[in-house]
Each structure stands twice: as structure tokens, then as C-alpha cells.
């Protein structure tokens with residue numbers, strides 16, 4: 001356990017600091033902060049504004065609907081705070097967040113998330129201030145804050161020492177590009193649906209083989225793109241799947 005090691009620092013720049021502070025005080029992230037594993041710092045874009053209305057948005061050049069996040073408050077915040085790099089915007093044009101990207105981020109000393117709002121952020125922020133952009137999926141949010149929370153939770157749980165059980169972050173779904181095997185707890189029989197016998201057999205090798213086969217069956221059925229990304233099924237995979245038919 002890396003107690004005494006420097007925490008991973010994550011800064012978030014937003015016009016809704018309370019949203020991120022509230023989230024970051026809870027559960028996994030809150031405990032990681034208390035334990036000194038994560039150093040989360042939230043910066044209010046409005047705190048650098050000087051006009052009486054504390055404006056952060058303006059109408060788009062060229063016309064069109066909605067408002068655009070102005071460059072000045074974003075540049076001023078970054079220049080006042082000097083937050084950790086890379087400085088990453090959130091938005092659908094970014095690099096898709098996946099488990100491998102999250103693992104990369106969890107291995108850094110720190111990074112900063114910039115939450116956009118309105119119809120978009122002035123392009124000069126992207127062109128001359130950001131180091132990159134992160135997308136959490138192909139859909140449009142009203143602002144980057146919810147996406148920042150997704151990044152915080154996904155990355156936070158991978159920071160060494162954050163998860164209670166050190167192995168559970170590794171053993172989960174996507175750790176080898178497959179979906180999770182089915183999980184069961186008591187009762188052994190629920191409304192006539194029984195827990196598979198193999199899981200109560202105490203035969204740990206057979207349980208491991210069954211779980212791997214179920215993960216393969218589920219991934220083939222639900223996410224064939226993930227099977228393709230691993231280069232297809234091996235002969236060993238096919239043999240295991242034939243030996244252990246899918247549940248349900």
C-alpha cells in the first residue's frame with residue numbers, strides 16, 4: 001500500500017463547482033481524499049470574472065442558437081491556478097474513455113478536467129490551451145460536469161490503495177477485454193431459480209473455467225465487437241465454451 005506516496009492530483013475547472021464538490025465528498029472519491037490517496041481541487045470559472053454580471057458566456061460569432069463559453073475565464077483560471085497537466089477538456093469530440101485510457105490517467109501524478117457548457121467552448125481554448133479532450137460517449141450533455149464525474153470515478157477507483165480489495169479492480173469486467181461472468185449470492189435457490197451447482201462444488205479450478213466460459217459466452221452474445229478487438233476466439237476459448245454451456 002502506497003501510504004506516504006504523493007496523492008494523484010485531479011483539478012476540475014467548472015461553472016458548477018458545487019456539483020463536483022458534492023460528488024467528490026461522497027463514497028469512493030471522498031474516502032480516497034480522506035486517506036490522502038487523491039487530491040481533488042475544484043475551481044470556479046466565475047471566480048476569475050471581473051464584470052458585475054460575472055459573465056462566462058457570450059453569443060456566437062457568425063450567428064446561431066445558444067451561447068459559447070468565453071476564452072478569457074478559462075485562460076485566466078489556468079494561469080491563476082497553474083493546475084496539473086495534461087489539461088483535458090470534456091466533450092464528444094474527445095478521445096473515447098475506456099478502461100485502458102482510465103488506467104493511463106490513474107498512473108499520472110495528476111491531470112486537469114475542463115468542463116464546457118452551453119453550445120460549446122471558444123475554439124481558442126481547444127487550440128491553444130488544452131492538451132487533449134476526453135469523451136465519455138457519443139451523445140451530447142448539457143455540460144462537462146457529469147462527464148467529469150464519470151472520469152473521476154473510473155480513474156479514482158484505479159488509483160493504488162483506493163479499492164478495499166486490491167484484486168477486485170483488476171479481476172473485473174474489461175480487465176482482459178471480456179464482460180463479467182454472472183455473480184450469485186445467497187439464497188442458493190430463489191423463487192425456483194438455482195445457483196449453478198459448480199459454484200457450490202468447492203472445485204476452484206472448475207469454478208475458474210466455468211467463469212471464464214460464461215464471460216466468453218456473454219461477450220460473444222452481447223458485445224461481439226469486444227471479441228473482434230481481442231482478435232477473435234481461440235481454440236482454447238471455443239473448447240471451454242463447449243465444456244460449459246451458457247447459463248439462462
Ligand code: JF5
Pocket residue numbers: 090091092115116117118119120121134135136137138139140141142143144145147
Ligand atoms: C459539453 C460543450 C462539452 O457533452 C459532453 C460529452 C459527451 N460525451 N462526452 C462528453 O460534454 C459536455 C457540453 C457542451 C462542451
